[in-house]
Each structure stands twice: as structure tokens, then as C-alpha cells.
Amino acid sequence: MVVPAAAVPTFEAGLDSTCDALMCFEIEEVGPLKGSWRLEGLSQSAPDADALSLTIALAARAAGIGEPSVSVERLGPRDWVAENLLTFPPLDIGRFHIRGSHVTEPPPVGRHCLTVDAATAFGSGEHPTTHGCLMALDTLAKDRSRRPERILDMGCGTAVLALAAAAQWRRPVLAADLDAEAVRVARENVRINGLSRFVRCLRSDGYRDRRVHAGGPYDLILANILARPLARMAPDAARVLAPGGRIVLSGLLRAQEPRVANAYRTQGLALIRRYPIEEWVTLVMGRPEHA
Numbered sequence: 001m002v003v004p005a006a007a008v009p010t011f012e013a014g015l016d017s018t019c020d021a022l023m024c025f026e027i028e029e030v031g032p033l034k035g036s037w038r039l040e041g042l043s044q045s046a047p048d049a050d051a052l053s054l055t056i057a058l059a060a061r062a063a064g065i066g067e068p069s070v071s072v073e074r075l076g077p078r079d080w081v082a083e084n085l086l087t088f089p090p091l092d093i094g095r096f097h098i099r100g101s102h103v104t105e106p107p108p109v110g111r112h113c114l115t116v117d118a119a120t121a122f123g124s125g126e127h128p129t130t131h132g133c134l135m136a137l138d139t140l141a142k143d144r145s146r147r148p149e150r151i152l153d154m155g156c157g158t159a160v161l162a163l164a165a166a167a168q169w170r171r172p173v174l175a176a177d178l179d180a181e182a183v184r185v186a187r188e189n190v191r192i193n194g195l196s197r198f199v200r201c202l203r204s205d206g207y208r209d210r211r212v213h214a215g216g217p218y219d220l221i222l223a224n225i226l227a228r229p230l231a232r233m234a235p236d237a238a239r240v241l242a243p244g245g246r247i248v249l250s251g252l253l254r255a256q257e258p259r260v261a262n263a264y265r266t267q268g269l270a271l272i273r274r275y276p277i278e279e280w281v282t283l284v285m286g287r288p289e290h291a
Contacts, residue, residue: 001039001056001070002027007063008037008255014059016228018052019043024253026279047072093131094138096164101192112167115192116160129250132275132282133161133224136248139273140220140284141168148219152176152212152240154233155225159186159201161248165222166198174215176204207236217242223249224282227256231263238267244289246272250282257281 003011008024015022019041027033041047052070060067090099090107097111107113140146149171153162156175166173175190177183186201204212206229219242223230230249241247247269252260254276261271264285275282 001068002033002036003039003063003068004065005035005037005255007059007065008039008253009259010063011039011056011059013228014055014062015039015041018047018055024279042075046074091131093134095141095168096134096138098134098160112164114160114163114167116158116163116189128277128280129224129252129282130160132277132280133222133248133250134164135275136273136282136284137161137164137168137222140246140248146219146244146246147171148246150174150215150218150242151220152215152218152222154207154212154221154223154237155229155251156186156201157182157224159189159199161222161224162186162199162201163189163193163195165220166195167193170198172215173199174212175199175201176209176212177201178203178205206233207240213240216240217245219245221245221247223247223251225251227252227260230260234263234267238264238269238287241269241287243287246284246286248282248284250280252281252283253279254281257283261285 012022012024021042023040025038027036027038056067056070090097090103092108092111095111097107097113098116099107099113100117101115148169151165151171151173153159153165153173153175156162156177159175162173162175175186177186180203183201183203190196190199190201202209202211217240221237221241223237230252237247249260261283269285269287271283272286273284
């Protein structure tokens, strides 16, 4: 469906419970729809037609627009992982070189080479949200006066960010994710990259697990999730962030930036830097040294 930019958060909130994954794309081509957004949802089973119709109607009323047209189609079975492997070229992002196991050429000299295959967990480096986080890590690594001793990768997916942090600082990194499959993939990636000495992976419902609290306070938290859970988790994140600590927030669209940034500002954190890439943005926020 296509909706005005201002209506995207309303429809995103309404459709969140009806789709397994929801993607939003700004329409940039010239024409009457330029500046509007296209919303596409994926689900393993066909959505309930009546529930979907009601959700669209309520969202349209809340946004003050007419009901957009919606089409539902069945997609044939595809091996997304195998297809992605064929099109996943090596990525150079700052000091980090990310590649799949199918790449055989020698890695570039002077970069941290990380092997991360496109898999059943999120995070191969291609997406602008992961790209933004790696750019933020590269910038943080340039500050030699600030070396994080304890690092948390919350919502780790493939653990690509945990791997990057461990490769850069050689310090303990806790990688946590709610999804058991993501934790399995993360552990395998840690093993493949020879970083088991530094990275520990566990299944955790956000910051609630006692092991997450026991590992803090953290000098650096990496959180590439989604806007709504990022905002909701702000108080929990602030509780385990050390004085002078930094948190990298990603997985949010530019339109969602004020909501997420304000959630962390109310916890006493300040915006340090932002990395806009396409319609996405990554934020680095920090706590004062003497908070």
C-alpha cells in the first residue's frame, strides 16, 4: 500500500501485529506519488482479511486520510539465503571488512576481516542500519582516550556488531537476542571468526535477563533493533549504561528519530552523532562522565 509520509508511523503501528516483517520505502521517482511511502508486509500465513481491513480502516481514520488500496499475494518458495550468498559482495566499512564464506580472495591489509554469511538472522552488513552501526564503531575506535571495557550487543542477530567490537577492542562483549535461532547463528559466527574468547552469546528478553545486568555497567551498548522497542527499552538501557558510556541506536527511519532520541534524552543521555543513510538513521548517544 502507499501512504503519505506523515501517516507511516500510524500504519506501521497498526500493521505491526499482523505481519512477521514490515518494510517501508520512500517513493523517490518523479510523479504524483513522489514523497509518499510504500509499505510491504511479509507473513508466513495469509492474513485474516477482516482483521486486515479493520486495521487499515482504523489507521486511515487515525491518520486523517482515505483508506489506501491493499493487495495480498502469495509468494512462491525461495531459498533466500542461497540467493543472497550469490549477491553478497565483500563490504568495506571504515576499518571493517565484512565478507561471506564464499569469498576466497585475500582480505585487504589493515582492516578487521569478519566472516558473516547471509543467514536466518539479521545482520550481514548490507542493510543501512548495520552499515550505520559499523560507521559509528569506526568513529568511536578513533578516540583512543575512550576504550570500552564492557560491551553489550542487544538484539545481536548474526552478532556482526559484537564481532566488530571484539575485533577492534579485544574486550568482553555480551551478545543477546530474544530469538533462539539468532543466538545459534551468532554463536556459530563467533566460532568461525575465532572470537570465542571475547564474545558470549545468550538468549534474553531485552535487558531483563539477570546475566545482562550482571555483565554491566557497559561502556558501550549496540542496539540495532526497531524504533518502537528502542524507545520502550530506553529506561532499561540507561540503567546498565556506565557514566560516560555510549549507546549506538539503529533500526529506525528518519521520521522515527525524534521519538527514539527523546526517549533516551529523558534518561539523561545526549545526542553525540548521527549517521543518516538513505531513509534510515543511526544515532550515537552518551551519558555524561559524572551522571
